Amino acid sequence: xxxxxxxxxxxxxxxxxxxxxxxxxxxxxxxxxxxxxxxxxxxxxxxxxxxxxxxxxxxxxxxxxxxxxxxxxxxxxxxxxxxxxxxxxxxxxxxxxxxxxxxxxxxxxxxxxxxxxxxxxxxxxxxxxxxxxxxxxxxxxxxxxxxxxxxxxxxxxxxxxxxxxxxxxxxxxxxxxxxxxxxxxxxxxxxxxxxxxxxxxxxxxxxxxxxxxxxxxxxxxxxxxxxxxxxxxxxxxxxxxxxxxxxxxxxxxxxxxxxxxxxxxxxxxxxxxxxxxxxxxxxxxxxxxxxxxxxxxxxxxxxxxxxxxxxxxxxxxxxxxxxxxxxxxxxxxxxxxxxxxxxxxxxxxxxxxxxxxxxxxxxxxxxxxxxxxxxxxxxxxxxxxxxxxxxxxxxxxxxxxxxxxxxxxxxxxxxxxxxxxxxxxxxxxxxxxxxxxxxxxxxxxxxxxxxxxxxxxxxxxxxxxxxxxxxxxxxxxxxxxxxxxxxxxxxxxxxxxxxxxxxxxxxxxxxxxxxxxxxxxxxxxxxxxxxxxxxxxxxxxxxxxxxxxxxxxxxxxxxxxxxxxxxxxxxxxxxxxxxxxxxxxxxxxxxxxxxxxxxxxxxxxxxxxxxxxxxxx
Amino acid sequence: xxxxxxxxxxxxxxxxxxxxxxxxxxxxxxxxxxxxxxxxxxxxxxxxxxxxxxxxxxxxxxxxxxxxxxxxxxxxxxxxxxxxxxxxxxxxxxxxxxxxxxxxxxxxxxxxxxxxxxxxxxxxxxxxxxxxxxxxxxxxxxxxxxxxxxxxxxxxxxxxxxxxxxxxxxxxxxxxxxxxxxxxxxxxxxxxxxxxxxxxxxxxxxxxxxxxxxxxxxxxxxxxxxxxxxxxxxxxxxxxxxxxxxxxxxxxxxx
Numbered sequence: 001x002x003x004x005x006x007x008x009x010x011x012x013x014x015x016x017x018x019x020x021x022x023x024x025x026x027x028x029x030x031x032x033x034x035x036x037x038x039x040x041x042x043x044x045x046x047x048x049x050x051x052x053x054x055x056x057x058x059x060x061x062x063x064x065x066x067x068x069x070x071x072x073x074x075x076x077x078x079x080x081x082x083x084x085x086x087x088x089x090x091x092x093x094x095x096x097x098x099x100x101x102x103x104x105x106x107x108x109x110x111x112x113x114x115x116x117x118x119x120x121x122x123x124x125x126x127x128x129x130x131x132x133x134x135x136x137x138x139x140x141x142x143x144x145x146x147x148x149x150x151x152x153x154x155x156x157x158x159x160x161x162x163x164x165x166x167x168x169x170x171x172x173x174x175x176x177x178x179x180x181x182x183x184x185x186x187x188x189x190x191x192x193x194x195x196x197x198x199x200x201x202x203x204x205x206x207x208x209x210x211x212x213x214x215x216x217x218x219x220x221x222x223x224x225x226x227x228x229x230x231x232x233x234x235x236x237x238x239x240x241x242x243x244x245x246x247x248x249x250x251x252x253x254x255x256x257x258x259x260x261x262x263x264x265x266x267x268x269x270x271x272x273x274x275x276x277x278x279x280x281x282x283x284x285x286x287x288x289x290x291x292x293x294x295x296x297x298x299x300x301x302x303x304x305x306x307x308x309x310x311x312x313x314x315x316x317x318x319x320x321x322x323x324x325x326x327x328x329x330x331x332x333x334x335x336x337x338x339x340x341x342x343x344x345x346x347x348x349x350x351x352x353x354x355x356x357x358x359x360x361x362x363x364x365x366x367x368x369x370x371x372x373x374x375x376x377x378x379x380x381x382x383x384x385x386x387x388x389x390x391x392x393x394x395x396x397x398x399x400x401x402x403x404x405x406x407x408x409x410x411x412x413x414x415x416x417x418x419x420x421x422x423x424x425x426x427x428x429x430x431x432x433x434x435x436x437x438x439x440x441x442x443x444x445x446x447x448x449x450x451x452x453x454x455x456x457x458x459x460x461x462x463x464x465x466x467x468x469x470x471x472x473x474x475x476x477x478x479x480x481x482x483x484x485x486x487x488x489x490x491x492x493x494x495x496x497x498x499x500x501x502x503x504x505x506x507x508x509x510x511x512x513x514x515x516x517x518x519x520x521x522x523x524x525x526x527x528x529x530x531x532x533x534x535x536x537x538x539x540x541x542x543x544x545x546x547x548x549x550x551x552x553x554x555x556x557x558x559x560x561x562x563x564x565x566x567x568x569x570x571x572x573x574x575x576x577x578x579x580x581x582x583x584x585x586x587x588x589x590x591x592x593x594x595x596x597x598x599x600x601x602x603x604x605x606x607x608x609x610x611x612x613x614x615x616x617x
Numbered sequence: 618x619x620x621x622x623x624x625x626x627x628x629x630x631x632x633x634x635x636x637x638x639x640x641x642x643x644x645x646x647x648x649x650x651x652x653x654x655x656x657x658x659x660x661x662x663x664x665x666x667x668x669x670x671x672x673x674x675x676x677x678x679x680x681x682x683x684x685x686x687x688x689x690x691x692x693x694x695x696x697x698x699x700x701x702x703x704x705x706x707x708x709x710x711x712x713x714x715x716x717x718x719x720x721x722x723x724x725x726x727x728x729x730x731x732x733x734x735x736x737x738x739x740x741x742x743x744x745x746x747x748x749x750x751x752x753x754x755x756x757x758x759x760x761x762x763x764x765x766x767x768x769x770x771x772x773x774x775x776x777x778x779x780x781x782x783x784x785x786x787x788x789x790x791x792x793x794x795x796x797x798x799x800x801x802x803x804x805x806x807x808x809x810x811x812x813x814x815x816x817x818x819x820x821x822x823x824x825x826x827x828x829x830x831x832x833x834x835x836x837x838x839x840x841x842x843x844x845x846x847x848x849x850x851x852x853x854x855x856x857x858x859x860x861x862x863x864x865x866x867x868x869x870x871x872x
Contacts, residue, residue: 301766318762318763322660322682323660323678323679323682323683325678325682325683325684326684471767471768472767473767474766474767474768475766475767475770476744476765476766476767476768476769476770477661477770478660478661478662478663479661479662479663479664479705479708479709479744480663480701480704480705480708482744482767482768482770483705483708483709483711483712484704484708485767485768486768487708487711487735490735490736491734501734503734504734507732507734510700510704511704511708513700513701513704514700514701514704514705514708517666517676517677517697517698517700517701518663518666518677518701518704518705519663520660520661520663520679
């Protein structure tokens with residue numbers, strides 16, 4: 001491939017690619033996101049290829065392994081274009097039937113279609129499914145349509161048009177002012193206005209200037225940056241090149257966790273291809289501008305997602321934060337002006353340049369524009385990655401997109417913002433979600449984790465869990481974080497273990513303040529959030545734990561007891577079968593009994609009982 | 618030069634001066650644990666925190682790393698800053714109940730006893746990092762560093778083996794504020810085996826880094842005073858050739 005050297009060449013290449021592609025030709029797209037990989041999508045895509053070959057349909061049907069479609073709960077996912085037929089939980093055995101029926105005759109296979117639980121209606125396409133219906137997939141949408149390893153797929157859908165526009169018809173200042181006007185804020189957690197950051201970096205003295213994409217996503221249960229870098233790496237690269245052009249940088253890095261092998265591989269492939277086509281490297285599209293991107297693989301330390309620790313890691317030092325009284329835009333990597341943005345932020349940039357700040361700023365709320373990708377997990381029916389406009393409510397996400405709480409249980413809290421986010425109770429269900437509203441409520445946007453909890457959740461235990469995670473991930477450099485988290489965790493463990501004392505809540509609050517004001521970096525400053533929000537909204541649960549030595553959520557093992565209600569027990573034996581401790585005894589069709597001395601309180605009997613006869617007290 | 622407000626008083630300072638430096642010049646007492654005038658600011662103990670106001674924004678910062686700037690308002694003993702200082706002292710007292718400087722700091726801040734709600738440990742290294750930093754910044758040997766992270770963070774020789782790059786100069790021993798790094802000069806550093814004794818001659822042993830270094834006698838008084846590794850290191854580090862005679866005479870004989 002010859003390097004492209006002008007905007008006109010890019011457009012003619014795009015025409016050429018699209019001319020070769022028949023939009024009416026069937027295209028089987030198989031989701032290749034990490035979730036579907038775990039379900040075995042690789043075998044499914046190979047199966048399709050073999051079947052197509054067997055039936056000699058190679059010239060008539062395309063098979064494509066794409067990026068993540070988001071509905072991970074139902075993987076492996078297969079979407080057949082042009083109609084957009086959506087099949088879920090597809091197995092290798094289903095493949096011949098899909099090719100024979102759906103591809104050749106257009107007939108649908110009922111059992112593979114999604115069924116709406118409420119209406120029992122079968123859904124034909126992604127658009128009809130409630131999980132997708134309420135979403136606004138501006139950033140994520142193309143993931144399901146392109147092969148991440150094919151730059152031509154990206155170009156065919158208008159890829160690198162924004163770069164060409166920025167290079168040849170916009171001045172650097174105009175790019176920055178467009179991004180500023182769009183209202184884009186950093187998606188990595190801080191929510192700092194992106195345009196303002198670029199402007200400071202452009203004005204800063206010092207050369208070279210560095211450009212970094214932060215893909216060190218490490219929150220438990222969050223994987224949106226991973227899916228974006230795996231599924232549509234060129235959109236991230238395009239955003240970076242546009243930004244580099246505006247700020248005047250020639251050296252870029254993608255800092256990505258080594259535990260994301262597919263993201264590392266796809267990003268490396270994308271960089272190689274972009275260099276071949278002239279979108280990266282020397283003399284980009286013949287404009288005379290240079291910009292290179294290197295991949296730096298992180299060793300899996302959570303704190304390395306923090307800017308100064310990330311710089312230290314790239315520099316080859318221990319990944320520890322330092323005081324950031326001088327901004328990274330002035331003194332960042334190797335003490336040079338540096339712009340660091342998150343994967344999702346970069347992916348927003350081409351969209352803003354293509355469609356304009358006016359269009360972009362119409363989406364969202366007053367202070368937060370555009371969409372946000374959330375990783376929706378927990379006690380919810382439809383888990384997966386969802387992209388929604390800012391300002392959507394929790395209720396819409398949880399009950400419409402997420403399909404409500406698992407087993408129709410009662411909603412208790414939603415935790416946003418990763419481990420150092422906060423837990424918000426029911427009264428915030430109708431809160432329009434944006435950066436400022438979440439901060440005001442005591443939580444934060446973070447990178448977009450969203451964990452839904454039901455009434456069988458103990459909020460003290462939740463706080464303990466997140467604090468334990470943070471204690472383990474703390475680098476230990478500053479005293480408040482290292483010693484403070486250790487002591488706070490010990491107190492929470494004591495409360496959960498029935499050893500809580502009067503004054504513990506106040507002590508937790510006091511230590512929290514030491515971390516908020518005293519710790520060096522964001523990890524320590526925000527670590528008390530899960531404790532403070534659970535105290536603020538679920539104080540009574542703490543008090544019951546401490547004063548009455550009881551766990552209302554039925555979770556803390558030291559404070560609960562399992563028993564069987566003889567009235568409700570039918571003697572079916574389901575609990576007996578699952579009990580690994582041999583604590584359940586009873587004759588068939590007779591009420592069973594749990595021996596509390598043998599019971600290890602694993603809860604398996606509770607989950608197994610269909611008659612609600614197992615009681616937690 | 619810049620002008621800013623320190624505890625209600627206007628002060629003039631050099632452009633790159635830290636708040637701590639200016640405050641100490643003004644006779645204001647701000648405690649520190651990880652700060653040393655000869656080392657780069659590190660900002661990890663967080664007992665030197667002060668509250669600053671910049672425009673409308675108030676925040677607590679480490680005075681040892683924060684550079685004073687024009688128009689800044691600093692309160693070195695605000696309630697918020699003192700709460701952090703006390704909190705840190707309380708946490709450190711729980712971990713290091715027998716370390717003199719920690720006990721003194723805690724007592725000064727009104728904390729007499731470790732909080733009974735905290736499990737008491739008995740650790741002597743306060744992780745101020747002065748040994749690591751002095752070895753890196755002053756000596757340039759880079760022989761030791763931090764190992765592990767979080768609650769298990771500690772200072773260590775590489776992989777807890779004998780520190781291969783250590784020249785046994787003793788700077789870390791000298792600078793350690795809790796005196797937990799131990800060094801000993803012995804007439805014979807050889808080991809005793811069941812079958813007999815291995816003789817190595819005069820040796821300097823730094824137990825903490827598992828170092829056992831060959832000592833060199835003074836060419837005048839013949840008393841062992843430095844290590845072979847240190848002499849070699851100094852010759853290598855010096856930009857100009859240094860005559861060996863210069864390096865093999867002890868400070869006493871040199872006069």
